[in-house]
Amino acid sequence: MAVYEVYSHPIQQRYKSSFCTKASVFIIVMFLLTSIPPFLVTYSSQGFWIKEGVYREQAEVDFKHELLLILETSDSYIAWSTYEHFNVLEQSNLVVPIVKTREEDNNMDGKADKLHYNIKVPLLDTQQVFSVKLILIFDYQLHRQTKLKMESMAYIYHNSPISGAELITDGELQLRLKSPLAHKGSDVRYNVPVINKESIFSTDYQLKNIFSKYLERNVTTSFVCEYPVWIADRATSQHFEIKGVIRYPQELIPYIPGFWYVIKWGWIQYVSVLLIFIMIIGRLKTFAFQNQVIDSIVEKPLKK
Known part of the structure; x- marks a missing residue:
């Protein structure tokens, strides 16, 4: 068995x-x-x-309807801004443009996804534009980890040896960090004006001083446009036009766990x-x- x-x-x-x-x-x-x-x-x-982690988040971005514009022309330059004191200081070079902006929320999540802007600048027939310098101001907020709130900017710049009639840009407002954010808490260190609109001194509106102060921050935003389009041959009595789209993408944000x-x-x-x-x-x-x-x-x- x-x-x-x-x-x-x-x-x-x-x-x-x-x-x-x-x-x-x-x-x-x-x-x-x-x-x-x-x-x-x-x-x-x-x-x-x-020591460092990353997460993905789309910031809550709102255009503050504040801007500073400088156009370099054949004889000098012209300028305009939404800041009263700057316009007074630049009265001899001041030109008032027509400004139109519109924000879109494509996915209907309560956050704007892009900004459309259109600026038409009246010029004399003898004036020719060779360079554009434009600063747009935004409210920028993060919520998922650190509750970050700050005022930031997009700087749009283009120059050409050929005088232009129109500048078209389509790019992204990208987040820049020198060091990671904290994993929690509130950060309002940079919720201060990029441009001191209460100042009566011309030095506070000079681009080199604005950029120098802005770059001292740990957290900034930067406008990135890979393919700007410069259109030449402005017709008589035609406005010089600056238009385009600023997109608010999802960002990979480093943080300290x-x-x-x-x-x-x-x-x-x-x-x-x-x-x-x-x-x-x-x-x-x-x-x-x-x-x-x-x-x-x-x-x-x-x-x-």
Whole structure:
């Protein structure tokens, strides 16, 4: 008659020793060899502590209907802005344009996705435009991690050796960070005017001073247009026109992770290596005690 296994269970073997013995020292050393090397291995493999993370978010952007425009012409320059004091200072070069703007929310999520703008500047027939410098001001907010709120700008610039009739741009308002944001909290450090519209000094409206102060920030925005279109041959009595689209894209935003996220990531890496050491050291301990390489008191096996 054939026989087969109908049931099995393990038998536990116990080994005992007093505290100040080789067996006790051996167990302590084995514990240290099990717990410390996995940490050293994972730490030396780079990336044990996550110092920076990224997430994706589309900012809430609103055009503030504030701008500063300078056109360099054949004889000098002309300028205009929404800032009263600047217009007073530039009265001799002031020209009042026709400005139209419109924001769109394509996906109906409550956030604007793009800004359409159109600026028509009246010129004399003898005036020719060779360069455009335009600053547009925005309210810019992030909500997902750091509650960031700031005033930012888009700078549109183009020049040409050929006088123009029209400049067309289509680009993105991109976020720039010098260092990652925090993982939580509120950041309103840069919720201050890019251009001090209350100032009566011309130096506060000079582009070099505006840009220098703006670039001291950790967080800024920049208008990126890969393909500006410059149209020449302005007809008599034709306005010089600046038009285009500024898109508000989703951004990959770097941030500094919180304590528990860092621990969770480090713990996963540590445990994955620890399991290998537990298996190897466990077999080494079993071999040492079963073969009495380390002297100990062997108790009668206990059935489980």
